[in-house]
Amino acid sequence: MSRETTIVITLVVYKIILVAIGILTSRKTNDTDDFYLGGRTLGPVVSAISASASSSSAWTLLGVSGAAYAWGISAIWLFPACVGGFILNWYVVAPRLQTLSHETNSLTLTEVIARDTPPKYSIAVVASIIIAFSLLFYISSQFQAAGKTFSATFDISYDKSVVIGGAIIIFYTLMGGFWAVSITDTLQGLLMAAAAIILPIAALVEVGGFSTLVQQLPQVDIDGYMSLTRNMLPSAAVGFVLGLLGIGLGYPGQPHVVNRFMALKDQKALIHARRIAILWAVCVYSGMILLGLCGRVLFDTIPDKEKIFFVATNNLFSPVIAGVMTACILSAIMSTADSQLLVAASSLTHDLRLHREKTSVKQSLTQARVVVFLLSIAAIFLAIFGTKEIFDRVLFAWTAMGAAFGPILIVRLLCGPITPRATLIAMLLGFTLSVVGYSIPATKGTYIDRILPFVLATVIAYRGTKK
Structure with missing residues (x-):
């Protein structure tokens, strides 16, 4: 059996499983509480793995390995950055947010932030716009990853690959909502973990072991490849490290990640979940x-560094x-966008009705599904006609939402309610400064950007806490 035939058969089987999940979970989706949070009954394994997968996926598999391949030793800073983020989320945010969301019956991050604030402050509107804007870039990056994978594997154009991947995601997200997203993300996360163990070990064995890798890396003909700061000047080096x-x-500011904390059934499940997630x-x-470093020794010239995973x-x-x-x-990468689609839909439907008369359950579900479909189409167009750099696009959306919502959420959970005025100013300032910092080449990817x-948004939010 040829490699292409094997891939096709595996893909077909996996897609049948995804479609079946969408159909089966549609029976458990009876209202918006089910559609957005799965009825708040998530257990530790599903919540831990699905939250981890939705926060990583294409960026981790292709972006991080590609960064290590291109940068060298300095990519190691990504490890404490990302693992530290997991620790911050699961030990500081998760237990408090799980309790608060249950007490207030909040379904979304925006509802936690904007609940009980006067309509004139438009916090829900501003938050929804920020989420929709940022997640559009995030979702398109997942479609890009699918396109790169298909085009590298089959004789199919990149544009067609993006459309195929998007169509599958749209179907099962529309069918099953949060349950479909959580279960498929759990499968995805398990596949990612297996690949992250098997492939780097195979690459290390091919290199000749860790000692051989250490001997071979200094021979890579790239300036600063063996430097933790890429041989930058001190001021630039500090900015680079702090930026990573x-x-x-x-x-803490990723709505598609923290909503898993809100869906946990109890604190006992949370304790087990955070161990699994870390x-x-x-x-x-x-x-x-490790894969990226081994890949540089084994495969010295790859035009697109983000394809080292597939080359290896x-x-x-x-x-x-x-x-x-x-x-x-490939299937795992393609299924990542579902979490972002669901959160974006909740922002543009549920969150914008915080101060309005509630619509019927049937109307709410219909509106949510229409938004999922429209956002998917927009993301497909952005993936096809936009830039093709997954790493940068994900970090742009990630940083923008993190600065807009993370400070407000942390201060709210640790210090209590924040005044509406301070909430709005902190949200807008964090988001705007992040976008501006990313747009300027000299500050992009540095501490000024990330x-x-x-920090400034946190100070404003803290000063706005109700004493």
């Missing part, structure tokens, strides 16, 4: 960094095994 570490600050993060991020897979395994792994990871907006 600042990625961890974005975790272990997952350690395995996946260390594995992808195709060269290190037999056609059948490589086909199965490629197909599974840390300063977060």
Whole structure:
């Protein structure tokens, strides 16, 4: 059996499973509480793995391994940044948000932030616009990952690949809502963990072991490849390191991640979930960094650094095994956008009705599904006609939402309610400074882009706490 045939068969089987999940979970989706939070009955395994997968996926598999391949040792800073973000989320945010959302019956992050504030402050409107704008870029990056994978595996154009991946995601997200998203993301997360263990180990064995890797890396003919700061001047080096570490600050502000905390059934489930999630993060991020470094030794010239994952897979395994792994990871990448689609839909339907008369359950579900469909189409167009750099696009959306919502959420959970005025100012300032910092080449990816907006928004939010 050829590699292409194996991939096709595996893909078909996996897609049948996804479609079946969508159909079966549609029976458990009877109202908006089910559609957005699965009735608040998530157990530890599903919540931990699905939250981890929805916060990582294409960016981790392709972006982090590609960064390690291109940058060298300095990519190691991504490990404490991302694992630290997991720790911040699961030990500081999760227990408090789970309790607060249950007490207030909040379904979304925006509802937690904007609840009981006067309509004149338009917090829900501003939050919804920020979420929809940021997640549009985030979702399109997942479609890009699918397109790159299909085009690298089959004789199919990138544009067609994006459309195929998007169509599958649209179907099962529309059918099953939160339950479909959580279960498929759990499958995705397990596949990612398996790949992050198997593939780097195979690459390390091919190199000749860790000692050989250490001997070979200094021979890579790239300036600063063995430097933790890429041989930058001191001021630039500080900005580079802080910029990478600042990625961890974005975790609390991701609506598609923290909604899993709100869906947990109880504190006992949370305790088990955070252990699973931290272990997952350690395995996946260390594995992808190791893969990128081994890949540079094994495959010196790759035009697109974000394809090192697939180049290594195709060269290190037999056609059948490589086909199965490629197909599974392709499916995992494609299923990541579902969480972002669901959160964006909740922002543009549920959140914008915080101060309005509630519509019927049937109307709410219909509106949510229409928004999911329209956002998917917009993301497909952006993936086809926009830039093709997954790493940068994800970090842009990640940092923007992290600076807009993370400070407000943390201060709200630790210090109590924040005045509506301070909430709105902190949200707008964090988001705006993050976008401006990203848009300026000299500050893009530095602490000015990823840390300063977060810190300033936190100060404003804290000063606005109701004493």
